[in-house]
Amino acid sequence: MNGAESLVRSLSTGGVEVCFANPGTSEMQFVDALDRTRLMRCVLGLFEGVVSGAADGYARMAGKPAMTLLHLAPGLANAGANLHNAKKARSPMLNIVGNHALRHLRYDAPLTADVPATAAVFSDWVRTAQAADSIARDAIEGLAVATSHPGRIATLIAPADIGWDEGGVIARPIPPHGPRPLDPQVIRHAVAALGSGALILCGGTVLEDPASTRLLAGIAKRTGAQLMAPGSNRRIERGAGRAVIPRVPYPIDMAIERLAPFRRAILIEAQPPVAFFAYPERPSLLLPEACEVIQLAEFDQDGRAAVRALADAVGARPARMTDAPRPEKPQAGPLEDLALSAAIASALPEGAIIIDESLTSANEMERLSSGAPPHSWLSITGGAIGIGPPLSTGAAVACPDRPVVVLQADGSAMYTIQALWTQARESLNVTTIVFANKSYDLLKQELFKVGANPGPDALNMLDLRRPELDFVALARGMGVPGQRVDCAAELHRVLSAAIHEPGPFVIEAIL
Amino acid sequence: MNGAESLVRSLSTGGVEVCFANPGTSEMQFVDALDRTRLMRCVLGLFEGVVSGAADGYARMAGKPAMTLLHLAPGLANAGANLHNAKKARSPMLNIVGNHALRHLRYDAPLTADVPATAAVFSDWVRTAQAADSIARDAIEGLAVATSHPGRIATLIAPADIGWDEGGVIARPIPPHGPRPLDPQVIRHAVAALGSGALILCGGTVLEDPASTRLLAGIAKRTGAQLMAPGSNRRIERGAGRAVIPRVPYPIDMAIERLAPFRRAILIEAQPPVAFFAYPERPSLLLPEACEVIQLAEFDQDGRAAVRALADAVGARPARMTDAPRPEKPQAGPLEDLALSAAIASALPEGAIIIDESLTSANEMERLSSGAPPHSWLSITGGAIGIGPPLSTGAAVACPDRPVVVLQADGSAMYTIQALWTQARESLNVTTIVFANKSYDLLKQELFKVGANPGPDALNMLDLRRPELDFVALARGMGVPGQRVDCAAELHRVLSAAIHEPGPFVIEAIL
CATH class of the missing domain: 3.40.50.970 (Thiamin diphosphate (ThDP)-binding fold, Pyr/PP domains)
Incomplete structure (x- = not known):
């Protein structure tokens, strides 16, 4: 051997x-x-x-x-x-x-x-x-x-x-390290910090566990603390029957405003919220300077146990969730943010896996899908664009019985568009919705934030319109069927059909 | 500022x-x-x-x-x-x-x-x-x-x-370092080594200068030394009126056989030839063990001056080249190696820039194009596939008046296929011929060299047929027109037209 x-x-x-x-x-x-x-x-x-x-x-x-x-x-x-x-x-x-x-x-x-x-x-x-x-x-x-x-x-x-070389020797499995134990003193400290003006920022494996997030909702209800999640997360289990935990927003001013009320922050498998980028005359850290930060569980500690410890200390139980209404499908009309998001949210079946590389589009999707049937939500975690097509491919390999829906920015899609071929080859049920705003729209927003007054060369470098990308042709080139849509009702219809058909499909949504 | x-x-x-x-x-x-x-x-x-x-x-x-x-x-x-x-x-x-x-x-x-x-x-x-x-x-x-x-x-x-930040200060240009001087003793040593049984292996900037390569041909003629170039080079100026310098072949056994006769090797902006990869029971270095190696010019030295020094010492003059015949265009027929190569070689106009990421296809192209009008030939130098589409894009930006022809393996094309969009955006005259053998053909050959007896899983991992890539659709998706061809005469006709039209074009050559 x-x-x-x-x-x-x-x-x-x-x-x-x-x-x-x-x-x-x-x-x-x-x-x-x-x-x-x-x-x-x-x-x-x-x-x-x-x-x-x-x-x-x-x-x-x-x-x-x-x-x-x-x-x-x-x-x-x-x-x-x-x-x-x-x-x-x-x-x-x-x-x-x-x-x-x-x-x-x-x-x-x-x-x-x-x-x-x-x-x-x-x-x-x-x-x-x-x-x-x-x-x-x-x-x-x-x-x-x-x-x-x-x-x-x-x-x-x-x-x-x-x-x-010959001489290979089989090696037996080695048990992995479990989470590092929590510090009882830090738990006591965190318990004392609960109450009005307190933020519980929870990420990592906690968000993957509906029992933990429901228990967090119970703690929040009992103590007046508020819950948030980091902006980007490995996986969130959410939807009907599950706690709704808002994320720290990406735009820095919005994030600072949202976090301004907090006096104490308890972090569970999360780090102190930091601006995605630095900007002139803006802080790097997003919590108010006076906010006390308690690191209850580091990433390598057991966040779920931390949640249980908090709950035990304050006598909280899993909250019974009042679900957001089930999203309604939109009327015919252009793919504006609300209609676009409604078209997608209303098409989600139970067990859907959402891959979110939407960036500047479908901003209402998170809110509207809170009442959709239970689903998983995977984000781009490191900010390196070009994750949607591959991430969805791997998720579908792991879960062949669950439909995967990709919320995909067009510029980002082009970094790893080759993944479509693998989706076709492996007959994976991945439906990619490309949000064709035909620009690096996020960067246009960023350009203004550094104080630029962009002229034609700058805007040209962020523009994807010359020539126009045709994602249906690109998909066909890799053996994946596709369709271009520009109407919210049609998007809902095409997406619903694609989700229920086996194999991959690309929807180019003209915004 | x-x-x-x-x-x-x-x-x-x-x-x-x-x-x-x-x-x-x-x-x-x-x-x-x-x-x-x-x-x-x-x-x-x-x-x-x-x-x-x-x-x-x-x-x-x-x-x-x-x-x-x-x-x-x-x-x-x-x-x-x-x-x-x-x-x-x-x-x-x-x-x-x-x-x-x-x-x-x-x-x-x-x-x-x-x-x-x-x-x-x-x-x-x-x-x-x-x-x-x-x-x-x-x-x-x-x-x-x-x-x-x-x-x-x-x-x-x-x-x-x-x-x-404000406070930028303009900096004045700094002159770059010229080549490091040659060592007169090494020159004498190299001169003494010339003659039958000697190889002059010349690369780098020497190959970019037709005067130098003609002078090398004169040295060879006068002394009986033979000329070769490394397998991969930044740029070779070649074609009618220019010296023909064969390259060290990629397949290891062929390279060893080709280099076996040499007793002395004079290296000019080249390193001792090395196998692209190591293989079981094959050496890493390709020259015979007994061959004396004289490093006349390192990469940072002046190879052209080294050539002049050798010529002066032996009284050689630039050779008058007897050109290979001008390639003839092929008859109608399937795209086998010879017909494929002839179709391309016979379509090359003066000043064409060839980008070579052909790998296992069009093996006759180098030979048949020796008598084509003068042209530049750019290779993949580091073995990292996915260079053809971008390299051609940059070459066309540098030389807007020269047509660029890309000899492109299909598997390699997919790593950086996004370059087609830039070609369309910048209206670059790049014609990409994709050799659609629908597999990682090179790897199939390599698999056997490590002693494998491949079964279905291995061959499947090197196969690009399921689903078939459609390069014409991929090109169209990025605003580039294209055509599929499977006949040598048609390839010649379509390529000739594309070369003479402005803007990019993709030809999917079905092998």
Whole structure:
């Protein structure tokens, strides 16, 4: 058994079921091992950003890592933007990145570059395998890191010769670290801080657990504290019967205003809210300076236990939720924000997975979908655009029985549009709604915030209208059917049909 | 004047005329400065790999750097694969990469990541600007590094606040370093090594200069030495009236066989030939072990002067070339290698720029085009696939009066297919011939070389047939007209027409 096969067999025993891959020559022995063992589902991406984003989407929905297979430093760099998003999401992920054979590295062959340095930027753990008899052990240690609470990015660099050398040894699973214990003194401190003027900012794994968010709603009701969630989250379980937790808004002035009333902030798997970017004459931190910040649970601690501890201390019970009304489908009319959002929210069936890379469009969607049937909501976590198409691909691989609906900004879609091909290849039920405002609209807003008075060159650089992108043609080019719509009632109808049909579909929504 | 404006004005005075950009919020003050000054042509890419590859193509044809404008670590990572190719090409390039404001970095905002570490992997020079009054000087120093012989990748990290702060100071141009002097003793050594059994392996700037290559041909004629070029080169000037210099073949066994006769190798702006990848039971270095290697000119030395020195020593003159016959256009018939190559070679007008990411297709093209009218030939230099569409975009920006013809593998095309949109936007005369073999054909060949006996899963991971990519639809989606062809005579006809029409065109050649 060679090193590559020992790695695949060990990871399979450790629970890894899927490999998202864009391999090259230096990974051929892993392709061969995956082929011979047939222990994992192999999903090909035509670009590495598809691979890393899909692995993130899979991890968020499956709650466990996929393996990725990437090719040297350039392939890893291509995966980097969505590895960044996954790292900020604290998604569990294990990357296997090929490198030249150890003996070959010194000769500066064309593809030689510093793989470990590339990996370090976007990983929490990096190791280079040194021998065929230890590569499986390395991978299993990486897997344990990746799956330790709440999730980490582990990258194992696999020189080609170590993959093909004989002498591979199967490694047994290693149990991951659970959450780090809470500090009883901090819990007491947090309990004392509850009440009017207090904010409970909860993120991470808490938002994935409807029991925890209902209990949080009970705490809020009992104490007068208010609940919020960070602006971007790995996954929120929401909809009818579940607590509604507003998110910190993206626009900095709105965020500052929204957070201004708070005197005490209790953070659970969340960090102090920070502006997405710095702006002239605006603070970086968004809470009022005088606000006391209590870090009840760091990211690697047990946020759900923290919620239970608070509830026990104040005698709170899970709140019975009064649901927002079920969204109504819109009349015929142009795709303005409210009608657009209503068209989508009213089409959501139970169990839908929403992938949100909407940026400046469909701003009413979050509010209108609060009363929709229970669903999952996955955001872009690290701000690296181009996550929607891959994230949805991976989520659909993890949950083949749940429809995936992507709220997709058009400019962002173009970074990883290749994911559509994988969706067609794997017959994934992903419906992507491209919000065709035909510009980097977010950047136009940002341009004004830095004090610019933009002229034609600046606006031209943020404009996607010349030539117009045709997402239906792009989708067809990758084997995905699509349709262009410009009416809210038609969007509702086409989306409803696409959700109930198997396989992918692209809707270009002309705004 | 703020820092951003001082940078733009200084670089413009330093000779930078074009900015390839995919900016984000942290670069808005640079967009604003480019807009207000109108000193540079701004070319937008919809993905950062387009930006870096286009800057490489521009540099190779213009002989000077463009500026790129990239967004934080994820944007820089997206640019990484083609920065890698540019670094291996020793193309001059100056990247301006935004970062968070210095005061904002400590708060771990979503887009925070290690920009300098990301830059270091794919750059020869990295600096982070520290103040508005020195950022222009930093950029000018980076420009001097980038333009020093033969070319380097310089990356300046620009924190947002330093761009928008007032107090920018214009910096004057700094002359770049010329080539490092040759060692007279090494020249004598090389002269003594000439004769039968000697190889002159010449790369870099030598291949860009027809006078040098004709002189090399004269040296070969006079001494019995043989000429070769590395497998991948930044740019070769070739065609009728120019010396024919065969390249070291990619397949390792063929390369070893081809190099076996040599007893002495004189290297001019080239390194000892190395296998692209390591393989089991194959050497890394391709010259025979007993072959003496004389490094006459390193990459940073003057290869053209080295050629003149050899010629002077042996009394050689530029050879009068006996041109290969002008390629003839093919009969109607399937797109087999010979007919495919003939269809393209016979359509090339004088001054064409060939972008070669053909990989496993059109293997006869190099031979058949030797007698075509004089043209430039640009290769993928670092092995990071996905260079063809962007490289051609930049080359066309540099040379608006010369037609660009791209020999494009289908799998590779998909990494940076977004470049087509920029070609349409800028009305660039780029004709892309996609060789649709519908697989990662190169990898299939590589799979066998590592000793695999591939089964269905392995072959499936290298297959692009399910679903079939439709490059004509993809092109149309980005505003580029296209046509599918499956006959050699038709390819010749469609290609000839596309070359003579302005604007981009995509030909999907069904192999």
